[in-house]
Amino acid sequence: MNKKNAPSPAGKNAASLPERKTSPAPETKTSPVSEGNAFPLPEEKALTPKARRQIPRAPMPEQEPQARSRNFEEVNLGLNVLDAVTEASRCIACAKPRCVVDCPVGVKIKEVVALIRKGDFLGAAAKLREDNSLPAITGRVCPQEKQCEGGCILGQKGAPVAIGNLERFVADYERQSGQLGLPPNAPSTGKSVAIVGSGPAGLSAAGDLVQKGHRVRVFEALHEVGGVLVYGIPEFRLPKSIVKSEVDNLRRMGVEFETNVVVGKSVTIDELMRDEHYDAVFVATGAGLPQFLNVPGEHLNGVYSANEFLTRVNLMRAYQADEYDEPLYDCRGKDVIVVGGGNTAMDAVRTARRLGAKTATLVYRRSEVEMPARAEEVKHARQEGIEFRLLTNPIEFIGDEKGCLTGARCVRMELSEPDASGRRRPVEIKGSEFLLPADVVIIGVGTTANPLVQGSTPGLKTTPRNYIVADPETLRTSKRGVFAGGDIVTGGATVILAMGAGRKAAASIHEFLTTGEWEKAGDME
Ligand SMILES: Cc1cc2nc3c(=O)[nH]c(=O)nc-3n(C[C@H](O)[C@H](O)[C@H](O)COP(=O)(O)OP(=O)(O)OC[C@H]3O[C@@H](n4cnc5c(N)ncnc54)[C@H](O)[C@@H]3O)c2cc1C
Numbered sequence: 001m002n003k004k005n006a007p008s009p010a011g012k013n014a015a016s017l018p019e020r021k022t023s024p025a026p027e028t029k030t031s032p033v034s035e036g037n038a039f040p041l042p043e044e045k046a047l048t049p050k051a052r053r054q055i056p057r058a059p060m061p062e063q064e065p066q067a068r069s070r071n072f073e074e075v076n077l078g079l080n081v082l083d084a085v086t087e088a089s090r091c092i093a094c095a096k097p098r099c100v101v102d103c104p105v106g107v108k109i110k111e112v113v114a115l116i117r118k119g120d121f122l123g124a125a126a127k128l129r130e131d132n133s134l135p136a137i138t139g140r141v142c143p144q145e146k147q148c149e150g151g152c153i154l155g156q157k158g159a160p161v162a163i164g165n166l167e168r169f170v171a172d173y174e175r176q177s178g179q180l181g182l183p184p185n186a187p188s189t190g191k192s193v194a195i196v197g198s199g200p201a202g203l204s205a206a207g208d209l210v211q212k213g214h215r216v217r218v219f220e221a222l223h224e225v226g227g228v229l230v231y232g233i234p235e236f237r238l239p240k241s242i243v244k245s246e247v248d249n250l251r252r253m254g255v256e257f258e259t260n261v262v263v264g265k266s267v268t269i270d271e272l273m274r275d276e277h278y279d280a281v282f283v284a285t286g287a288g289l290p291q292f293l294n295v296p297g298e299h300l301n302g303v304y305s306a307n308e309f310l311t312r313v314n315l316m317r318a319y320q321a322d323e324y325d326e327p328l329y330d331c332r333g334k335d336v337i338v339v340g341g342g343n344t345a346m347d348a349v350r351t352a353r354r355l356g357a358k359t360a361t362l363v364y365r366r367s368e369v370e371m372p373a374r375a376e377e378v379k380h381a382r383q384e385g386i387e388f389r390l391l392t393n394p395i396e397f398i399g400d401e402k403g404c405l406t407g408a409r410c411v412r413m414e415l416s417e418p419d420a421s422g423r424r425r426p427v428e429i430k431g432s433e434f435l436l437p438a439d440v441v442i443i444g445v446g447t448t449a450n451p452l453v454q455g456s457t458p459g460l461k462t463t464p465r466n467y468i469v470a471d472p473e474t475l476r477t478s479k480r481g482v483f484a485g486g487d488i489v490t491g492g493a494t495v496i497l498a499m500g501a502g503r504k505a506a507a508s509i510h511e512f513l514t515t516g517e518w519e520k521a522g523d524m525e
Pocket residue numbers: 141142143196197198199200201202219220221222226227228229232233261262263264284285286287288310343344345347374450452453485486487488492493494495496498
């Protein structure tokens with residue numbers, strides 16, 4: 001490799017670098033890697049750890065805030081080849097990489113990054129897929145600042161390696177190269193597994209199980225496959241085409257999907273096992289039942305749960321109001337308030353903005369430090385003109401004589417001692433009430449377990465809050481042959497945790513189907 005072509009370690013010689021393009025991976029059927037790396041790569045030995053630390057983090061190209069706050073196109077545009085290789089060159093290859101420890105599924109980040117640095121993007125993708133079956137998705141939505149990037153040692157004195165952006169780059173590159181290396185399935189075992197729910201937990205379990213030679217059929221209550229990845233997370237953060245491409249890969253591998261089947265209503269788990277002869281069932285139904293504030297006026301026209309709002313926009317094309325007649329309060333020119341501080345609330349308020357809201361305001365009872373939303377989403381929301389009313393809590397919604405919402409009566413809050421969640425508890429400031437005008441209020445304060453499957457499955461042990469009890473190691477439930485994982489066990493968590501649970505369940509189901517042994521875990525009695 002020519003030393004002259006190496007990207008500048010300190011970013012000082014930026015002028016000598018080839019022009020940066022903002023397109024993601026090339027739209028080509030052949031990999032540039034196999035064509036002899038036509039792009040400049042850094043000279044490995046030339047870069048000392050000190051020099052690596054001096055390379056600035058490659059910025060993620062983005063749509064300009066004013067333009068994107070009026071469209072549903074993806075906000076982040078993806079790194080180009082040169083930026084990805086330069087970013088990978090920042091990694092100092094720690095002997096004991098903390099990023100790997102802090103990734104919930106232990107992606108071999110150091111090895112992946114080293115392959116990117118060498119320009120072997122397909123090799124990097126294959127390495128990623130050893131631990132993470134949905135890298136194009138996790139690269140976009142993982143809260144990296146709390147996980148892998150939170151552990152990166154460069155973050156102690158500067159910006160951590162952009163692991164999420166690199167993961168996305170590699171996965172997009174692989175997809176667009178058309179060279180996805182799907183491993184062959186094992187010979188048929190003659191066993192069949194029913195998976196209930198097609199979110200990340202169900203999808204990742206399906207992929208692993210079909211590869212082990214089992215017949216796999218996924219039952220999904222909605223008309224689209226993908227769970228929260230399609231009905232919750234909006235297009236501007238995670239394009240549906242990315243999820244569809246992962247689902248298409250699963251179909252190619254032999255996974256069967258049946259939509260519009262509400263297990264617990266259309267068919268029960270006992271019927272699946274007794275009448276349809278499934279040898280095992282994996283319940284991955286998520287935690288999609290919205291929670292409300294339980295304050296007066298929540299019944300008024302114009303008050304929605306974030307779950308309903310986002311589902312109508314995502315799956316029922318409410319964002320094409322001129323063409324589709326979806327019953328959703330028109331946000332155009334309206335004052336919209338979203339209550340909450342997590343990813344769901346952030347997605348809802350940014351969606352309202354894109355639907356033409358005059359004002360889109362986030363009301364959150366704690367401060368920004370306690371917000372559970374991904375840091376990047378908070379930054380993007382601010383750039384898009386979302387107003388943040390922090391340390392504020394609605395106590396009543398006000399309506400007119402026709403039952404239509406007109407405003408939210410709110411109080412100001414202050415933070416006291418930490419509560420059970422470890423976050424400082426918000427306390428009402430007496431006499432601080434004020435009225436916020438609103439035509440639409442969207443409640444995004446969390447979700448809980450949908451009870452359908454639990455209620456229709458005798459012998460399935462649940463917690464007092466109706467989550468399914470499953471052994472943390474084997475994901476076996478109290479009912480023979482039935483496993484459970486993802487949000488339906490943990491409560492609302494993250495995509496990567498749900499995916500990790502799916503993979504764990506697949507390994508455990510495979511063991512059960514192979515040995516026929518069913519040991520009851522201690523707390524399953
Ligand atoms: C709006 C929103 C934004 C989020 N943003 C992020 C983010 O940026 N990063 C992140 O890591 N996490 C995020 N999360 C959380 C993450 O999406 C979830 O933790 C994850 O999707 C859980 O996966 P799961 O497979 O357990 O369940 P889900 O994704 O909820 O999938 C469950 C599936 O089961 C189906 N189902 C339910 N009951 C039945 C039944 N009886 N019969 C048949 N099918 C059924 C549902 O329709 C659904 O498709 C977000 C969540 C929401 C709601």
